[in-house]
Amino acid sequence: MSFTETPLKTSKKSWMEEALAEAYQEAKRLAREKKNREANRAKYADFQAKYRDDFAGFVRECISWGKDEGPSDYQEEIAEKISEVDRVSARGPHGLGKTALMAMAVLWFALTRDGTKDKDWKVVTTASAWRQLEKYLWPEIHKWARRLNWEKIGRPPFHRDELLTQKLKLKTGEAFAVASDDPGLIEGAHADEILYIFDESKSVLPATFDAAEGALGTEGAKAIAFSTPGEPSGRFYEIQSRKAGYEDWWVRHVKKDEVIAAGRMTEKWAEARRRQWGEKSSVYLNRVEGKFASADEESVISLALVEKAIERWYEKQDQEYWGDFVTVGVDVARTGQDQTAYALRFGNSIKEIRVTNQEDTMQTSGKTKGIMSRYDGEAIVDTIGIGAGVFDRLREQGLPVVAFTASAKTRFTDMSGEYGFANVRSAAWWNLREMLDDDDLGIALPDIDELIGDLTTPKWRVNSGARISVESKDDIKKRIGRSTNLGDSVIQAFWDGMQATEYGENPLEGYRG
Numbered sequence: 461m462s463f464t465e466t467p468l469k470t471s472k473k474s475w476m477e478e479a480l481a482e483a484y485q486e487a488k489r490l491a492r493e494k495k496n497r498e499a500n501r502a503k504y505a506d507f508q509a510k511y512r513d514d515f516a517g518f519v520r521e522c523i524s525w526g527k528d529e530g531p532s533d534y535q536e537e538i539a540e541k542i543s544e545v546d547r548v549s550a551r552g553p554h555g556l557g558k559t560a561l562m563a564m565a566v567l568w569f570a571l572t573r574d575g576t577k578d579k580d581w582k583v584v585t586t587a588s589a590w591r592q593l594e595k596y597l598w599p600e601i602h603k604w605a606r607r608l609n610w611e612k613i614g615r616p617p618f619h620r621d622e623l624l625t626q627k628l629k630l631k632t633g634e635a636f637a638v639a640s641d642d643p644g645l646i647e648g649a650h651a652d653e654i655l656y657i658f659d660e661s662k663s664v665l666p667a668t669f670d671a672a673e674g675a676l677g678t679e680g681a682k683a684i685a686f687s688t689p690g691e692p693s694g695r696f697y698e699i700q701s702r703k704a705g706y707e708d709w710w711v712r713h714v715k716k717d718e719v720i721a722a723g724r725m726t727e728k729w730a731e732a733r734r735r736q737w738g739e740k741s742s743v744y745l746n747r748v749e750g751k752f753a754s755a756d757e758e759s760v761i762s763l764a765l766v767e768k769a770i771e772r773w774y775e776k777q778d779q780e781y782w783g784d785f786v787t788v789g790v791d792v793a794r795t796g797q798d799q800t801a802y803a804l805r806f807g808n809s810i811k812e813i814r815v816t817n818q819e820d821t822m823q824t825s826g827k828t829k830g831i832m833s834r835y836d837g838e839a840i841v842d843t844i845g846i847g848a849g850v851f852d853r854l855r856e857q858g859l860p861v862v863a864f865t866a867s868a869k870t871r872f873t874d875m876s877g878e879y880g881f882a883n884v885r886s887a888a889w890w891n892l893r894e895m896l897d898d899d900d901l902g903i904a905l906p907d908i909d910e911l912i913g914d915l916t917t918p919k920w921r922v923n924s925g926a927r928i929s930v931e932s933k934d935d936i937k938k939r940i941g942r943s944t945n946l947g948d949s950v951i952q953a954f955w956d957g958m959q960a961t962e963y964g965e966n967p968l969e970g971y972r973g
C-alpha cells in the first residue's frame with residue numbers, strides 16, 4: 461500500500477464525522493438497551509405480581525406445553541392448593557407426575573420471589589433417598605427449566621452459573637438439595653420466604669419433618685410432601701391419614717383411574733402389574749393403586765425390605781465396583797412354560813438376573829458352566845426335577861457346583877435360635893429375609909418388577925415342632941398362577957450351603973471342586 465496526499469486531507473474530516481456518528485449510534489444503542497432493560501424489569505415485576513400467588517397459572521401459562529400437552533386435572537388442582545395453603549401433601553401411583561409438579565414448584569417459587577428488596581428466599585429439597593434428588597427431582601427441575609417461557613417471565617433464561625446440577629442460585633436466594641437424614645441442615649436453613657420439598661417422603665424421618673416445622677408457622681413458608689405410599693406408618697402416613705396434629709396439611713389421594721385418564725399410566729400396564737403382583741399384594745396396592753398397605757404379616761419378605769435393597773443396587777451401579785463374584789443361583793425350569801433364572805451374585809449384590817425359556821439340560825448346564833468359568837466361581841443349582849440333570853452334568857465336569865435340594869432337611873435355625881425349619885427351602889427364604897434386614901450387609905437387588913413380586917409372594921407359618929414352613933412352589937403356583945423363578949434363583953444365590961454345614965450336618969450333598 462502506498463500513501464498519497466489527497467485522501468489524507470479529506471479523510472481527516474470524515475474520520476471525525478465517523479467517530480461522531482459512531483458515538484451517536486452507541487449512545488442510541490445504550491439508551492435502547494436501558495429502555496429494554498427497564499421494560500424487561502417492568503415485565504418481570506408484572507410476572508412476579510401476577511404469579512406469586514398463582515402457581516397453577518404459572519404451570520399453565522409460563523411453561524411451553526406442546527400440542528395436546530398440559531398439566532393434568534389433578535396436577536392443576538394440587539397446584540392451586542399449593543398457592544392457597546402452606547402445607548400440601550399428595551399420594552398416588554408411580555408416574556402420576558408428582559416429582560414433575562414439585563420441580564415446577566421450585567421454579568415457580570424461585571422466579572416469583574427472586575430480587576425482592578430486603579427479602580431473601582430458599583427452597584430446601586429433600587427425599588427419603590439421595591438418589592431420588594440426584595436422579596429424579598433435580599433432573600426434572602432442569603427438564604422443566606428448559607421449557608420455561610422466558611418471553612412471558614420477562615427475564616433472561618437461567619445462566620450456567622445460576623442453574624447448577626443440584627442448585628439454583630439467583631439474586632436473592634437459592635434452591636438446593638439436602639439429605640433427609642440431616643435434619644440439622646434443614647433446621648439451619650433460614651429465609652424470609654422458604655419452601656420445603658419432601659419428595660418420595662414415605663420414609664422421611666419425623667425429625668426431618670419437624671426440622672421444617674419451626675419455619676412453617678411463620679408467614680411466607682410452605683411445605684410440599686408427595687410420595688407413592690408404603691407401609692401404613694411414619695410421618696407421611698400420619699399426614700395422609702389426617703391423624704390428630706396434622707390437620708393443617710391439605711391432603712390428596714390421586715387414584716389410579718385419574719392417572720389413566722390423564723394418560724400418565726396405561727390400563728394395560730396396571731393390568732399387567734395386577735396379574736404379576738396380585739391385587740392384594742402390598743406392592744400392587746402401593747405402586748398402582750397408590751394406597752398404603754402393610755406388608756402382609758404372613759409374607760416372608762416385605763416390600764419395604766426389597767425396596768431398600770433396590771435402592772442400594774442403584775447406588776452400587778454408580779460406584780461400579782460390585783465385589784468379587786460369589787456364585788450363580790440357578791433355578792431350573794420344571795415345565796416347558798417355566799423359565800430358567802440365573803442370579804449372578806457379586807459380594808452381597810445380585811448384579812443381574814438372566815432368564816431363558818425352554819432350555820434342555822445340556823443348554824442349561826452349558827450356560828451355567830459359561831458363567832462359572834467367566835467369573836471363576838461356583839453355582840448353586842436347584843436339583844428338583846430337571847435340575848438334577850444339570851447338577852450331575854456340572855459335577856461330572858469337576859465344576860464347583862452345590863446342590864440346592866428344597867425338600868431336604870436342615871438343622872439351620874433362625875437368628876433367635878428358637879425356630880428350626882421344615883426344609884431347606886424354608887431355611888433359605890428365611891436366610892434372605894434375615895440378611896435383608898441387616899443393613900450392615902448391604903444386600904443389593906436389581907429393580908425388576910417380576911423379582912419384586914416373586915420375593916414378596918411366599919407366605920410362612922410355624923408348624924408343630926416350632927419349625928418355620930415357607931409356602932411351597934406348587935402352592936404358590938396354585939395361588940397366583942405362576943412360579944417365582946427369579947425369586948428362587950436369588951434365594952439360592954444367598955444360600956451358599958455354608959450355613960448348613962456350620963449348624964450341623966450338610967444336607968445339601970454339596971460338592972466343592
Ligand SMILES: Nc1ncnc2c1ncn2[C@@H]1O[C@H](COP(=O)(O)OP(=O)(O)O)[C@@H](O)[C@H]1O
Nearest residue numbers: 529530531532553554555556557558559560561
Ligand atoms: N403434565 C405432564 N405433561 C407431560 N409430562 C409430564 C407431566 N407430568 C409429569 N410428566 C412426566 O412424566 C414422567 C413421570 O413423572 P414423575 O413426576 O416422575 O412421576 P412420579 O414422581 O409421580 O412418579 C416424567 O418424565 C415427567 O417429566
Ligand SMILES: [Mg+2]
Nearest residue numbers: 558559560596
Ligand atoms: Mg417421583
